[in-house]
Amino acid sequence: MGISLKWAGLPALVFVVATPALAEQLTAAGRIKVVSGSAFIVRDGVQTRAQVGQLVFEADGLRTGADGSLGVTLKDDTRVSLGPDSEVLLKRFAYAPADGGLGLVINFVRGVAAYVSGQIAKLAPDAIRLETPAAIVGVRGTSLAIRVEP
Amino acid sequence: MSSGSPRSLAVFLAMVAATMATACGSKHISGPTRPEQVLVVLLQDSNTGLTGRAQVSNPFGSIELAAERDATLAKVNRRPDPIRTLSEADVKRLFGDALAALPPAPQRFTLYFRFESDELTPVSRALLHDIVSTVKQLSVPDVVVVGHTDTMGAPRANFQLGLKRATAVRGLLANAGLDISSIDVASHGEADPLIQTPNETPEPRNRRVEIAVR
Numbered sequence: 001m002g003i004s005l006k007w008a009g010l011p012a013l014v015f016v017v018a019t020p021a022l023a024e025q026l027t028a029a030g031r032i033k034v035v036s037g038s039a040f041i042v043r044d045g046v047q048t049r050a051q052v053g054q055l056v057f058e059a060d061g062l063r064t065g066a067d068g069s070l071g072v073t074l075k076d077d078t079r080v081s082l083g084p085d086s087e088v089l090l091k092r093f094a095y096a097p098a099d100g101g102l103g104l105v106i107n108f109v110r111g112v113a114a115y116v117s118g119q120i121a122k123l124a125p126d127a128i129r130l131e132t133p134a135a136i137v138g139v140r141g142t143s144l145a146i147r148v149e150p
Numbered sequence: 151m152s153s154g155s156p157r158s159l160a161v162f163l164a165m166v167a168a169t170m171a172t173a174c175g176s177k178h179i180s181g182p183t184r185p186e187q188v189l190v191v192l193l194q195d196s197n198t199g200l201t202g203r204a205q206v207s208n209p210f211g212s213i214e215l216a217a218e219r220d221a222t223l224a225k226v227n228r229r230p231d232p233i234r235t236l237s238e239a240d241v242k243r244l245f246g247d248a249l250a251a252l253p254p255a256p257q258r259f260t261l262y263f264r265f266e267s268d269e270l271t272p273v274s275r276a277l278l279h280d281i282v283s284t285v286k287q288l289s290v291p292d293v294v295v296v297g298h299t300d301t302m303g304a305p306r307a308n309f310q311l312g313l314k315r316a317t318a319v320r321g322l323l324a325n326a327g328l329d330i331s332s333i334d335v336a337s338h339g340e341a342d343p344l345i346q347t348p349n350e351t352p353e354p355r356n357r358r359v360e361i362a363v364r
Contacts, residue, residue: 031290031292032290033253033254033288033289033290034251034252034253036251052289052290053289053290069247069248069250069251070251071251071252071253072253073253073256073292073364075292077256077362077364079252079253079255079256081248081249081250081251081252081253082248082251083245083246083247083248083251084247086248108188112244112245112247112248113248114193114245114248114249114251114252116195116197116252116255117195117202118256121202132188132190132224133186133188133226134186134187134188134208134224134225134226135188135190135206135207135208135224135230136206136207136208137190137204137205137206137207138204138205138207139202139203139204139205140202140203140204140205141195141200141202141203142192142193142195142200142201142202142203142204143192143193143194143195143196143201143202144190144191144192144193144204144215145190145191145193145241145244145245145248145249146188146189146190146191147188147189147190147244147245148186148187148188149186149187149188149189150186
């Protein structure tokens, strides 16, 4: 009896978990506006060359080579840019002010990056988290730069 | 997943993961792996001229950056260093490449309408050219047009009016030379007023379309 109940609940659980993820994946988080030298977008583990105008989605990684730089503007006006030999991961992006869905989590993996906050920082500053290997950065409507050194 | 776990644990795990990834990726370095360190500097938003605040935290402590070019060095195994203020030359040397790659600051415009109409006021009509020239300076522009109303009438009718206004503005921008496929329209109806009013209040400043250009 207990086992059958457990299995009966499984499809419902999968549905609940899968639906928001699917909905978020369909909406772009932003767009690549600046590319110089070697710059890449990493999606589902596949690295492709980044191009100006390309859409960026939640869970995408952005990466540059030794001669590369790249700049992105997100839909809430947040801007993020990378210098050479750098990598960031857009772990979470939710911008739906009407129903309260707001969140931004960026993981700064290596190299040099700049960040300028947008609307999410105004509406829900606590929903923003900039992660680095040695600290978490919380922001109050600002611009900052981060350098991860090996 | 992250919402269910205690934040401090999630933070710790993220740090461990990043440190391990680095350790695995740098096999050519012999001897003990140097722990990563992160330099964070607070900057002025060159668009607004404002400097905000940033809280830099790890499991050992936390420090707040509150003035322009305030910086802290954080390491994995101890609290973030006390603040030191970088010079402008330091900022340029350390972060110049990334800062140079920042896209242009997004811009916002507001256009106003005649009462219960999708017709622009004369002043707003004159602003259309500024919007078009701003958009044309961008290599890959995104233009979002959102229509708003005052609280006169039913919310559903106001949603439609907001959409009508936004669509009218899209048409004007397209006529003025913008690519219509780069312009998104939406309506917030009476739900997102610039000026808070009671219901059934005529308010010209709420009869507007906001245009974001980025």
